[in-house]
Amino acid sequence: MAATDTPWRPFRQAGALRRPMIDPAFVQGHPAYPDAFAQFFAGHGRYGHFAERVGNRNSRNGWRRRALAPGPAVGAEIVARHHEAAAQAGQGGDAARHQHRVDRLGQHHVRAAFEQVGRHFRLRGRSEHDRHRKGIVGADSPAHPPHQIARLLHAEIRVHHQKVDHFRPEVVFGIVAVVKAQQIPASQHAKGAGDDITAAEVEIAQQGAHTWGVVGHGLPSWQERTTFWPPAFRSPSDRSATSEFVAGLVNIGLSRLDKIWPGMPSSRFGFKRAYEGFMHVYRSHTCGQLKAADAGIQARLSGWVHRKRDHGNLLFVDLRDHYGITQCVIDVSSPVFAALDKARPESVITVTGKVVKRSAETINPRLPTGEIELQVAEVEIQSIADVLPIQVAGDQEYPEDMRLRYRFLDLRREDVHANMMLRSRVIAYLRQAMIGQGFTEFQTPILTASSPEGARDYLVPSRIHPGKFYALPQAPQQFKQLLMVAGFDKYFQIAPCFRDEAGRADRSPGEFYQLDFEMSYVTQDDVFAAIEPVLEGVFKEFGKGRAVTPAPFPRITYADSMLKYGSDKPDLRNPIIIADVTEPFRGSGFGLFAKLVDKGAVVRAIPAPGAAGQPRSWFDKLNDWARENGAGGLGYIQFAADGPKGPIAKNLEPARVEAIKAAANLKDGDAVFFACDKALPAAKFAGLVRTKIGNELDLLEKDVFKFCWTVDFPMYEINEETGLVEFSHNPFSMPQGGMDALLNQDPLTINAYQYDIVCNGVELSSGAIRNHRPDIMYKAFEIAGYSAAHVEEHFGGMLNAFKFGAPPHGGSAPGVDRIVMLLADQPNIREIILFPMNQQAQDLLMQAPAEIAMERLRELHIKVDLPKPKKEVKEG
């Protein structure tokens, strides 16, 4: 390790510690403790790794260790470095204080301490070391008491603390050092004197770790807990346990020191300042972590000034970060009051001070940190905020464009922040669930060719190939099928999809995301069985206790769905079931419907449970609503106690009214509405009526996610204008019955293995078992009026791949944004996307789209072709 390197350089250089990490005062310490602390801090030097750790290369947790053998040379180096640090510090304000310490520090003090450490832990040859490493308690070989004691303690700790079972011996050595420092008579060493490190001691260690300000069980990750801990001691295995316990070790030392060296002037040099010297430059805790148990410790927090409350001689500041809010308080007499007072809302500050319990009446039960507050002793302004265009605290409403322009402020607001975290957690869950189902995630190209999907592509001009364009994928459809042809069996991707479509409440102009998946050698039911537990699981996990349809989800045929629910996306929360009542009206006295029925129309009855008693105005309002939605009106019958009422009932024979009552499962007290038109429009309008009545009568089941599959979509339908057969939905799905059905069945009776997954009336995705057979594809397209040449020209890529051995495969692609909208009860998609465009497809934050310099367009061989300005039509 080069002389210029000092062990604490990386820390001071990183601004992490204002003072040199190894404050010589510790080393000087009390004669009784030299080895404990010398050993403890000798290990801090990172560059030279001179405190080599014990163990062998392939120990269970993979932590590479070398024999622990700090030698006397270490002592000399520590002194040399300190002189260097003092010189460097000389330029800063601490010159006087450092120089003072150097004089106090006698070289011999240090060397003596490290020689003692060296003797204790110097290990003989490796073989001897290995022999003992296996036997947990090598009682028969006092040759290495410390090593043996360490093993003993290691075992004991394992028993007490399951989670620290894979503990690293070098930490245990620290404990041994502490035990030894109590000058335990040598005789006790032989038989594992370490026994007196009782569970109670371990408890102190844990408790100590707490007071050390390192440990808060609420800390989200080991970083915050170990940030103060010099990287040298981090093992790749469970560091959280390591840090908690090691910090506890320090505290055993602290408590022991008080016993053995009472009244040690901790203020001047010693542990309190060491304690601070160890605190991270920005935070020892997050703002969501300090609890009553932390009262009394020093803590440092960083975050945004959420709110300020001036109480005359006391200033209260609510400090907020990602993890929560902590109340900080400062007295007007404090030297740093002015600095804190100056910090406007949303400024970023770092405060250090003592954690104190709040008085009973000021405890805030709604805040996880509501039992304590931080008495501010030090303030550092990290970044002053200008006057805010939108407030973060509170729930004032702002126009969407304003929120998007200042999205980095909008995202700090509690609900918006929570929505984005929900999205991330949902996606992480979906990934894990799919991997758990045996799927593998693959990335498919984003710069690719224009695809024949429905919507418009976003195009990307090529620089190298003048006049040619890439396209952004509307969906990875072709690539995922090619992955099946390539034999990958089970693919999934949280896939970005790009469609140049107008924005809507539930549609974002930029990219959207799908849980895209595909499987080989599967039937429709296998696809359902793969995705159902994932969807059921994610809605149970994040549905805040709302009920979820258990797998297997109900399968409803397209025909049943259109009849009973008036939609291929049935909302099963609505109990209303539509019934066909064409026959009772055929040739009936109600001429309006009878004539239409004769011309091929159907009549659908939409029950309105318990609505017979509604006032006349209620029915009239629905009638107007029907007209606004393009219907002639909305006929109805009220099954009042004294018999059916309403214009239609009067014109129908009682038997026909009874037939309607039976077909629509009605009882007295109900009403029923009718839709009469050709089959498809009648079904769709009946569906609208069903939804309207469900909402009007508040019939929808609450707090539930109702799933179903819509299956058996027709392969073909008749084009109203041309009267020709055309594909009804997805031309690439496998017809049920395969080639045999295409050859022998009336095309309009052929169903496709095509399905939609629906939740609460929202279509999460469509999917299909694909048509992987070129011969069947040519035939299917031929029936819809397409020549083989057309198929090859438009779908040559896929067709070509299918000619070299394609497996049967199928899949689907539930919309991730839609899943998150359902879970967050958010109708507007922009509330669950971090940086969405507005409905005019503009990114107001980053100013996109924007004009581009001419030479860059020239490089891409394109010119702008602006629309000619429309000639202004002169007034009058």
Added chain:
Amino acid sequence: MAATDTPWRPFRQAGALRRPMIDPAFVQGHPAYPDAFAQFFAGHGRYGHFAERVGNRNSRNGWRRRALAPGPAVGAEIVARHHEAAAQAGQGGDAARHQHRVDRLGQHHVRAAFEQVGRHFRLRGRSEHDRHRKGIVGADSPAHPPHQIARLLHAEIRVHHQKVDHFRPEVVFGIVAVVKAQQIPASQHAKGAGDDITAAEVEIAQQGAHTWGVVGHGLPSWQERTTFWPPAFRSPSDRSATSEFVAGLVNIGLSRLDKIWPGMPSSRFGFKRAYEGFMHVYRSHTCGQLKAADAGIQARLSGWVHRKRDHGNLLFVDLRDHYGITQCVIDVSSPVFAALDKARPESVITVTGKVVKRSAETINPRLPTGEIELQVAEVEIQSIADVLPIQVAGDQEYPEDMRLRYRFLDLRREDVHANMMLRSRVIAYLRQAMIGQGFTEFQTPILTASSPEGARDYLVPSRIHPGKFYALPQAPQQFKQLLMVAGFDKYFQIAPCFRDEAGRADRSPGEFYQLDFEMSYVTQDDVFAAIEPVLEGVFKEFGKGRAVTPAPFPRITYADSMLKYGSDKPDLRNPIIIADVTEPFRGSGFGLFAKLVDKGAVVRAIPAPGAAGQPRSWFDKLNDWARENGAGGLGYIQFAADGPKGPIAKNLEPARVEAIKAAANLKDGDAVFFACDKALPAAKFAGLVRTKIGNELDLLEKDVFKFCWTVDFPMYEINEETGLVEFSHNPFSMPQGGMDALLNQDPLTINAYQYDIVCNGVELSSGAIRNHRPDIMYKAFEIAGYSAAHVEEHFGGMLNAFKFGAPPHGGSAPGVDRIVMLLADQPNIREIILFPMNQQAQDLLMQAPAEIAMERLRELHIKVDLPKPKKEVKEG
């Protein structure tokens, strides 16, 4: 449940089972067994859920159950459905067989069976049921023996099979039914007669599950294992255990039946055919799963014809799928021989037959399924392959363009397939590791604004905003910093990045991926401490046993790195350390260097350990190499045993040669080369020489991943041409010492908190602690010659955000593709990307980029501006 619905409709409709699922032959069964099988299969009806399952709404594993109470009505329904199935089947080929069964089936048989079942399992009021549900063995209440026995068995199973501890009672009922069917004397019921279902019985069940062809412990996911199992019995919890055990139940019944009804004509109607009826239409096992233990069972496999070997009267076909290869064999006399023979290589087929052990000499130890083969009895061609343009089996080499055009075939090849799976697993590991470190994954926009990063953007013309363009992000840099300003604390993303750059071996023209991450309130060391365990972990996990530098990785300053390794991306596998030997040459007799040194040049010595004995030709070859790389030549000294030799040594005083020997740590037997030039070019050339010699002398450490951080990059450097101070690397990193350094220090001495992470000489990523302070940013840019206006014009988005409270933050973005290339030992990036473009930025598979119809360009307000064809320069 509507009459038209039949319990088996969904299966036949899904083509999963060729025969109706509930084969009446089971129901008919032997009088002794009616209830066992009736109960077992009564549960199969999915639509009506008529076999309601037992339990309450919030049982531990969330499986919603209702009381189990099949009544006599069930029997009648089964018969009705069967008639319907027989009628439907009538159209297919099985009409005769089904009709035969219906006559054999007496209505009374079925009704009697189900009444018995009903009595056994009809439960009284819910409260009583709940009371027993808690007590595992309610020995004191014989009122519900079956229920109580079920609980007892459930407990016993938990003891034997930890993994089935959360078993669902309704499956246990199946066992009870089997036990009861043995007409165990009623008296034994009271005291838990179930005890005789011993561990052995359970073993049979497991073994039975095996023979049932359902279970292969190697099956990758529960789907394959339970695919045959009607979805009705799948609980969202551990279905794999459920399926294994329930299948075992069937086998207990099978084995019991033989004992009680020996010689039951299993061939005609009974379990063998039932067994087949239950097999999945495509696969009961994958091609990597059948082992010796499976010998004797019927199995169905699907996959690609990998190889065919014709042995005269036997045809061997190696069938391949994603999971492995299984040898299938068919005799020339078999009726399906022709079909199999016709299937060309890479055709997709489904084969069914018996699993048999191979004879000892034909066992293939290299194949996981090498102990068995499948005797083919049935063949179904799923998709015939044309003549292949590139072979999949074997390791023939093909030109890259050919492989990219037929990528779906190329990806089937073993190594290419393995590389892609490695990529996916590495990415999944990285995600998990980052989440484990407390990071959250966020998606940032892909359609955004043009960014000021170095390379060219891909542009996307806007349809709605004529003349304006979006851009694809070169990196999510600005968005991730905005996420820190928005307070999300810890972000990461497997982020797609788009740079319009020429292709190279290690660079793909399309998008590439980074493990992009950013953290708030952190120092440089915190960033290192967060990513080091992730990188160390992934290289240990996927490095095939190669050693990995343990965290914390060495920190090497930029200055040290350029001096010692001649690069800011040092390859630490190469032991050679370059030394500065300017002084020994200053004013020396070797005029060439002495003159250059006087003009400010430096001399770097590159040791060549043990090379003194190399022949003259070796040195001359290196000299030529140096000239090819733009140097004047490559001076050297050989420290031979009898003293230093070579032209340079002759012109240097011995003391100077000794000084060189000491400075460069040389010993007799070594040689040393020299680079003399200005500091930077000398360092870089010395780096090239170091790499060249390292390779020539084969000095590089093998099978190791050597990591390090290059830190302390200079903030500024002098522009050679203009002589002005300019940014040396990343203008947005925080200068060390902050504003104080910018104000008081010589700019050329200011280092930045900027760092690179390097592995084996490959730069995985650069990163920095960002400059989050507008005031410091203006000052930093001012020193580099930029006005405040310039800063606001080009970086207004970020600067504006920093004015509303920005936290200190930093991060990095290791390249995912580079990590996978290192792990896969693949120098060519196209070998680890699924569908890469070629080096001319073309997607040969999907034909991109491509010309686009005029009207679509008009919609985007752009025109093509083709380069004018260059006038042909007439010859001569």
